Amino acid sequence: MDVQWFPGHMLKTQRLIQESRDKVDVFLEVVDARAPLATANPLLLSLIGDKPRIVLLNKTDLCDSHVLVRWKAWFDTQPQTTSLAISCKERKNLPALRKVTDAVCRSRKWYGLRRVRAMIVGVPNVGKSTLLNALAGGYKASTAPKPGHTRGLQRVNVDDHLDLLDTPGILWHKFEDPAVGVRLALLGSIKDEILSALDLVRELCRFLAESYPKSVERIFGPEAVWAYPALFESNPAWETALWAQLEVWGKKRGMLKHGGHVDWDRLSQSVLSDFRTGKMGHFSLEVPPAG
Ligand SMILES: Nc1nc2c(ncn2[C@@H]2O[C@H](COP(=O)(O)OP(=O)(O)OP(=O)(O)O)[C@@H](O)[C@H]2O)c(=O)[nH]1
Ligand SMILES: [Mg+2]
Structure with missing residues (x-):
């Protein structure tokens, strides 16, 4: 991104x-x-x-x-x-x-x-x-x-x-490392309109699965198989499992549009807001450089 x-x-x-x-x-x-x-x-x-x-x-x-x-x-x-x-x-x-x-x-x-x-x-x-x-x-x-x-x-x-x-907040022109842009967006330092909320949810879930796998089950339930290391190895399978599980999870929470389809806008805003406000738990998105 x-x-x-x-x-x-x-x-x-x-x-x-x-x-x-x-x-x-x-x-x-x-x-x-x-x-x-x-x-x-x-x-x-x-x-x-x-x-x-x-x-x-x-x-x-x-x-x-x-x-x-x-x-x-x-x-x-x-x-x-x-x-x-x-x-x-x-x-x-x-x-x-x-x-x-x-x-x-x-x-x-x-x-x-x-x-x-x-x-x-x-x-x-x-x-x-x-x-x-x-x-x-x-x-x-x-x-x-x-x-x-x-x-x-x-x-x-x-x-x-x-x-x-x-002073007003300042950013720098170009983020050489795309992960930096994603972190700034997850923390709300870049306007939400700049990046797709669904892309951000995917990046957040990938990060949680890699760095805080035990929290995934607490947040998204035991059906969140996308946090299993074996599945995480294969990107298409991982993403398919992620969206399938989030769809069920969103429906259970009543995040629906007309016709009973999951409302992805509402779902992604809710996931991002729960992360940003700490409702999901306490997380750090990066660790200090080695050395
Ligand atoms: N949880 C938590 N929220 C905080 C803390 N400090 C600030 N906030 C919240 O962070 C948001 C941004 O705070 P601001 O003080 O407006 O941030 P700013 O750096 O001045 O932002 P710009 O003026 O846009 O550059 C607000 O919703 C604050 O309530 C904190 O220590 N903990
Ligand atoms: Mg300010």
């Missing part, structure tokens, strides 16, 4: 980040803890120059906690980078952010004389505006469960220690 999506406002934001670099002390890059590399923007390090980056692994309430520990350790080995695992929804670990910004800025000559200026950046829908609201208290920035929601810059004084700047 080849994914291309780069609206004009993202190009503008890219320029803005570059232009604001000298006025910012530290960049807070929010990534989705379920796919921290796919949601980290590879352009960012070149945009922010030598400024420090704090990677905030957000939505930890939705990810696989074992994989999260490995990701945190991996990010801490990256240049100019410190990482922190948080959940804006559950307000988990947010007070620790102050300690981390302090540690990163303490050696600067202006430290203690003025507020730390931090810019929140990241791909769409990872929770940048939600983070700003959680830190500032109250509803300062609008949020939505869809990508490309924030359009302009927003500055907020959090307290006498921190100034925050929220």
